[in-house]
Structures are given as structure tokens and as C-alpha cells.
Amino acid sequence: MRRKLLPLVLLLIAAGLVGVLLLRPGIDGRQTLTGYVEGEPLYLAAPVSGAVEQVFVQRGQEVAAGDPLFVVDPTQLAAQRDQAAAEVAAARAQAEDARQGQRPAELAVFDAQVAAAEARARDAAADLRRIRPLVEKGIYAPARLDDAEAAHQAALAEVKAAARRRDAAELGARQGQVEAADERVRQAEAALTAAGARLADLAPRAPAAARVEEVFYQPGEWAGANQPVVSLLPHDRVRLRFFVPETVLAAYRPGRTVRFGCDGCQDGLTAKIVFVSPRPEFTPPVIYSRESRERLVYMVEAIPSVRLNPGQPVDVVPLEAGS
Structure with missing residues (x-):
């Protein structure tokens, strides 16, 4: 029972x-x-493996938002950041040079065309000066003067056309160079920003006011990628x-x-x-x-x-x- x-x-x-x-x-x-x-x-961790270089907090400590927590060896990423900064400086120098007005070698053909047109214009002007008094004296027929004046005007028009072609080619080449240089600057700056962000990830800061619950690694110890170093x-x-x-x-x-x-x-x-x-x-x-x-x-x-x-x-x- x-x-x-x-x-x-x-x-x-x-x-x-x-x-x-x-x-x-x-x-x-x-x-x-x-x-x-x-x-x-x-749980705060670094995105890459590395030796813990510094730990700024200890268990039970109160931290404010933005306080540094720890640093994982930044040597490699710091070098990448410095390289990205150097590339930004080089890209900016190229962009500045592109705005200086220095013409590329391939524009020399347009300069030759302008020079040739100017030479023909000078010859036409010389012929006109030579023929005019002869026509006035009756040695040449008036039609000869008309032909000389027409040749001179055509030569001047060719000078203007050649100059316009040169200016258009130079402007187009320069504009393309400037745009390409500016694009390289933007790419280099983006790479620098990314390198700086990766470097900052090796030294996390407290996202909010908190108490340090645990410190898992001490300076000198090797922490794996995404392995928590500090918990808040x-x-x-x-x-x-x-x-x-x-x-x-x-x-x-x-x-x-x-x-x-x-x-x-x-x-x-x-x-x-x-x-x-x-x-x-x-x-x-x-x-x-x-x-x-x-x-x-x-x-x-x-x-x-x-x-x-x-x-x-x-x-x-x-x-x-x-x-």
C-alpha cells in the first residue's frame, strides 16, 4: 500500500x-x-589570425563606448595600408599632371599639319604680294590676281582648320587622360579606406558602455581568426x-x-x-x-x-x- x-x-x-x-x-x-x-x-574578435599585442582591459572592468579593448599584431595590415596610401599619392600626382596641359607624343602629327598649313599660307601671301603690282602694271591679267587672292584665302582657311583639328584632338586626349586619372584616384582611395578598415578591425573598441566579462587571451598569445579575445x-x-x-x-x-x-x-x-x-x-x-x-x-x-x-x-x- x-x-x-x-x-x-x-x-x-x-x-x-x-x-x-x-x-x-x-x-x-x-x-x-x-x-x-x-x-x-x-564577443569581440579580430577577423584575421595573429599574436595578441596588447590587452587594455581586465575582467570585471567597466568600459565606456569607444574605449580600446585589445590589439592583434598589425604589422602586415599596416604595411598594406601604407602601400595603399602610397598608391593614392601616386594616382593624385598623375591626375595633377594630366591637368598641366602637357600633350602626348601622338598629338605631334597635328602640330605638323598646322605648321605645314601655315607655311602654305605664307607662300600664298608672298605670291599675292608679288603678283599684285605686276597686275597693276598690266604685266599679268587681272585673273591672275584673283587666283592669287583665292589661293591665299584657301591657305588661311586651311591654317584655321588644322588648328581646330589639333585643339579638338588635344582636348579629347586631355579630357580622357584626366577622367582616367581621376578614376585611378578613386580606386586608390577606396583601397586605402578598405585597408584602414581592416587595420581598425585588429584594434576593436567597446561598442557601448559595458562590463568586461572575460579576457580569453593575454599579450603574446596567438588568437585565431574570429576567435573571441574579450567578452563584454x-x-x-x-x-x-x-x-x-x-x-x-x-x-x-x-x-x-x-x-x-x-x-x-x-x-x-x-x-x-x-x-x-x-x-x-x-x-x-x-x-x-x-x-x-x-x-x-x-x-x-x-x-x-x-x-x-x-x-x-x-x-x-x-x-x-x-x-
């Missing part, structure tokens, strides 16, 4: 313990919800987690404030709800009848108004349903 009663007694004891943990007297003698403090750490616990990633029965779940919504207490903490602590789980916790796959759904609890997360330690148990004052 005792053996038959033993499982029933154990079951009743377990049910009693669950009830005590989930809903027990606490703050101000009222029923409270059980919960604990949970922290979500950040940001203050805004420390939250309360407590569990609410399904019957009063509607009272808990993001944005609402709950009161809570903990061992050794001051009175009147509050936390703002930021998350309500859409799924029940610690519940076997049963049919959700009116009788069974009283056993369902839902996890709620809230950001506390004070700094707490992860793992610390808390008692949360329940909210009134419908409030």
Missing part, C-alpha cells in the same frame, strides 16, 4: 514546489512571480526574465513597468517590459483545454532601472489583469 501511495505523494510535493516557485509570497507580503537576471554578452556585458543587454501564468498574460505588454525585488537590493526597483514570449515555457505537448492551460507560463523580459548581476534571482510583483 505504501509503495502505491509513494508516487502520488512525490507528485503532490513536486506540484507544491512548482507552485511555490512560480507564485509565492514576496515583496510587501504580496504574491510574486519568480524570475532571474539574464545577460547577453558580446553591455548594460543595456542585462534583463529580467520572469514567468507569467497564462491566465494573466494579457496584462503584460511591452512598454509596461513592473516592480521587483531581490536579495540585498534597495526597495522600489522597477523594470520596463520589452518582450513577451509568444510560446509557453516548460509545458509538455498537451491539448490546451481550460483545465490544462492553467499550467502554462510565458517568459517575459524587462530592462531593470538598476545594474544587476546575471543569475541573480528576483521577485516580480504581478500586474493586475485588465489594468
Whole structure:
């Protein structure tokens, strides 16, 4: 008979313990919800392997946003950054040279054409000066003067045309050189920016105010690529987690404030709800009848108004349903 009663007694004891943990007297003698403090750490690493050169923090230290954490040997990436900077300087020098107006050798043919046209124009002018007085004296017919003037005008027109062809060719070549030089400058600057970013990745800084949770490597040790060197616990990633029965779940919504207490903490602590789980916790796959759904609890997360330690148990004052 005792053996038959033993499982029933154990079951009743377990049910009693669950009830005590989930809903027990606490703050101000009222029923409270059980919960604990949970922290979500950040793990900082370098994207490449290398020896840890410096570590600026130690476990338990408080850091502000932007504080340096550690440095992995930057020698190789620093050399790449310096090379990229030199390439930027060279590209800028080429772009400046392209704007100086120095003509490339292939434009010399246009200069020769202009010089030839100018020589023909001078010859035509000389012929015109020689023929004009002879026509006036009646030695040559007037038609000869007309031909000389026409040849002179044609020679002048050819000089202007050759000069325009030279200017157009020079402008087109110069414009193309300037555009190509500017493009090389942009490419070199982009490479320099990328090299600087890779170098900065070897010396991470704290993304937010936090507490150093752990330092995994010390100076001189070899850290693999993407292997965490330091873990941080940001203050805004420390939250309360407590569990609410399904019957009063509607009272808990993001944005609402709950009161809570903990061992050794001051009175009147509050936390703002930021998350309500859409799924029940610690519940076997049963049919959700009116009788069974009283056993369902839902996890709620809230950001506390004070700094707490992860793992610390808390008692949360329940909210009134419908409030």
C-alpha cells in the first residue's frame, strides 16, 4: 500500500514546489512571480589570425563606448595600408599632371599639319604680294590676281582648320587622360579606406558602455581568426526574465513597468517590459483545454532601472489583469 501511495505523494510535493516557485509570497507580503537576471554578452574578435599585442582591459572592468579593448599584431595590415596610401599619392600626382596641359607624343602629327598649313599660307601671301603690282602694271591679267587672292584665302582657311583639328584632338586626349586619372584616384582611395578598415578591425573598441566579462587571451598569445579575445556585458543587454501564468498574460505588454525585488537590493526597483514570449515555457505537448492551460507560463523580459548581476534571482510583483 505504501509503495502505491509513494508516487502520488512525490507528485503532490513536486506540484507544491512548482507552485511555490512560480507564485509565492514576496515583496510587501504580496504574491510574486519568480524570475532571474539574464545577460547577453558580446564577443569581440579580430577577423584575421595573429599574436595578441596588447590587452587594455581586465575582467570585471567597466568600459565606456569607444574605449580600446585589445590589439592583434598589425604589422602586415599596416604595411598594406601604407602601400595603399602610397598608391593614392601616386594616382593624385598623375591626375595633377594630366591637368598641366602637357600633350602626348601622338598629338605631334597635328602640330605638323598646322605648321605645314601655315607655311602654305605664307607662300600664298608672298605670291599675292608679288603678283599684285605686276597686275597693276598690266604685266599679268587681272585673273591672275584673283587666283592669287583665292589661293591665299584657301591657305588661311586651311591654317584655321588644322588648328581646330589639333585643339579638338588635344582636348579629347586631355579630357580622357584626366577622367582616367581621376578614376585611378578613386580606386586608390577606396583601397586605402578598405585597408584602414581592416587595420581598425585588429584594434576593436567597446561598442557601448559595458562590463568586461572575460579576457580569453593575454599579450603574446596567438588568437585565431574570429576567435573571441574579450567578452563584454553591455548594460543595456542585462534583463529580467520572469514567468507569467497564462491566465494573466494579457496584462503584460511591452512598454509596461513592473516592480521587483531581490536579495540585498534597495526597495522600489522597477523594470520596463520589452518582450513577451509568444510560446509557453516548460509545458509538455498537451491539448490546451481550460483545465490544462492553467499550467502554462510565458517568459517575459524587462530592462531593470538598476545594474544587476546575471543569475541573480528576483521577485516580480504581478500586474493586475485588465489594468
